[in-house]
Amino acid sequence: MKIRAGFRLSYECPQDTAMLLVLNIHPSRRADLLGEQTLSFDRPIEARGYLDGFGNACSRIVAPAGLTTITTDFEIYDGGLADPVPENAYQHEIKDLPDEVLVFLLGSRYCDTDRLADFAWKTFSDTPLGWPRVKAILDFTHNHIAFDYQKADPLRTAFGGFTDRTGVCRDFAHLAITLCRCMNIPARYCTGYLGDIGVPVDVNPMDFSAWFQVYLGGSWHTVDARHNKPRIGRILMATGRDATDVALTTAFGPAILKHFEVITEEIPTLAM
Structure with missing residues (x-):
């Protein structure tokens, strides 16, 4: 299966403004590209790429004063299979976790574990370890929060989502x-493309998507509390502790988003 994806973002800056961009696909998916995936700018801008501490492909730019538009458009191969469900994956004891995984047990800016630990242990301590416990958390979260684009809040933490519902x-x-x-299962935040492939078309505008991964049985596994079912055609862009680490753009000065457009669609196969 082939997928076409990309975006068009425009920012207006009153002065030259340094920015960090996390807008490339993740290095783990670059081998699947059917051509180049590069960032293009509608003005002469020099971009320098680097890998951040989480292994994400990032860019540094200085956006000139005025309106700057950033675009990318690419095609990528995908196996066309839904997310695998790790039903038999076991939960590690903390002493057996790799050192680099430990950070994904800790609280972070948007994942305020200290405010939800008591609730988590009261609610999930009787569930079996491993995948059954993760599934119980997915089911709870999926049913507890109502999806509403109009209620988006960039300052809302996990506890805020828990209380606002x-x-x-x-x-x-x-x-x-x-x-x-809170239940000692390492989990990391993911952002990327997720089109309406194999499911009814969402009436909401196409957007980037957020999901997460859990570390069970020696591997990271993709899970999605919003949709709460395996999906086809995810294109990973970045992983981190929470949304802070994978912000699409971080501006070191005023930068107003003027245009936002995302495309993710399956390329039809021509009949022979």
Whole structure:
């Protein structure tokens, strides 16, 4: 299966403004590209790429004063299979976790584990370890939060999503990640493309999507509290502790988003 994806983002800056961009696909998916995936700018801008501490492909730019538009458009191969369900994956004891995984047990800016630990242990301590416990957390989060684009709040933490009971895909991810961490299951935030492939078309505008991964049985496994079912055609862009680490753009000065457009669609196969 082939997928076409990309975006068009425009920012207006009153002065030259340094920015960090996390807008490339993740290095783990670059081998699947059917051509180049590069960032293009509508003005002369020099971009320098680097890998951050989580292994994400990032870019540094200085956006000139005025309106700057950033675009990318690419095609990528995908196996066309739904997310695998790790039904037999076991939960590690903390002493057996790799050193680099430990950070994904800790609280972070949007994953305020200290405020949800008591609830998590009261609610999930009787569930079997491993995948059954993760599934219980997914089910709870999926049913607890109502998806509503109009209720998006960039300052809402996991505890805020828990109390507000509304939000967007990042709120589902933050709450489920936090509950997993409270139960000693490493969990990390993911952002990327997820089109309406194999499911009814969403009436909401196409957007980037947030999901997460849990570390069970020696591997990271993709899970999604918003949709709460395996999906086809995810294209990973970045992973981190929470949305802070994978922000699409971080501006070191005023930068107003003027245009936002995302495309993710399956390329039809021509009949022979």
